[in-house]
Amino acid sequence: MSNPTNSPLEAAAGVAGTDATEAFGLLANETRLAILLALWEAKEPEKPRSEQAVPFSELYERVAIRDSGNFTYHLDKLDGTFVRSTEEGYKLSNTAARVLRAVFAGTLTEDRSFEGRLSEFECYRCGSSLIVDYTDENETIQRCTGCGGAYEWPEYPSGMVAHADLPPAALEDRTPQEMQRKGNTWIRNRLMTLLNGVCPDCAGRITTTTHVCEDHDVPEGAV
Ligand SMILES: [Zn+2]
Ligand SMILES: [Zn+2]
Missing domain, CATH: 1.10.10.10 (Winged helix-like DNA-binding domain superfamily/Winged helix DNA-binding domain)
Known part of the structure; x- marks a missing residue:
């Protein structure tokens, strides 16, 4: 250009x-x-x-x-x-x-990442205990200890059932379990805002399109 x-x-x-x-x-x-x-x-x-x-x-x-x-x-x-x-x-x-x-x-400079803490939530697919990680990319990941999880993405650990961006402030004065509970509230509210057609960052209009991938079949029980 x-x-x-x-x-x-x-x-x-x-x-x-x-x-x-x-x-x-x-x-x-x-x-x-x-x-x-x-x-x-x-x-x-x-x-x-x-x-x-x-x-x-x-x-x-x-x-x-x-x-x-x-x-x-x-x-x-x-x-x-x-x-x-x-x-x-x-x-x-x-x-x-x-x-x-x-x-x-x-931009909290302190590295708050952790790995493998026991979550207080259960897997929504099989009911087993979940493990929670917080990455240095400020992402929270929940992994199942009993099943293969819901995602098979090579860049993520196996058994993953959920992942989301979560700012590091979510860990300030909180245990990993509290971070997960409060973080879930924050993430769910952003999702609800999106699902109601409002951008959670700027309050602008959301447009949605559905994309159906025809390259493969959905495995049984997947979400
Ligand atoms: Zn599971
Ligand atoms: Zn926006």
Whole structure:
């Protein structure tokens, strides 16, 4: 594909859409990210939203940049999308808060993976005990100790009856069993949202298509 602008980000707009690349472009600057993080840090959850604004001078102090012109330039760039300015000061927009939450949820540096913990759930196919793993790809996998499981995917362990993405925050202050119980609630709610035609990430419309694979027969008892 030709790229007359020589901007890799603009060239990628064909994939992500120009709105998305503009948003990425807005965030691609250290000072702007520092402003967003400073606003996040300044949040006082016990205060009503109307009192959450951070005055310009306080925000400038928090970002610890020594060039006020540069600071104002970047703050203006964020205003209207990731930052809202009010008479009292500056606030994170809901969009910025969602972006930061997603980053925090996915980037706990501590490796929380584990393998082979006994689950408190039973296999829905044969009733045997289940084993639960949490991978370094932030995926929870449930394996049956008594049957071949429901999936035969070479990249996954045998006996697998369920697998799902689960952010590492699900393990914070929880045992593997609690993680599985609470994780199931999170995953089920996302699935219910999807099944009701709403994207659990952006609340947009879901389109569904059914694909029937005719390459093989479904083994007896498979789901
Ligand atoms: Zn089983
Ligand atoms: Zn969506």
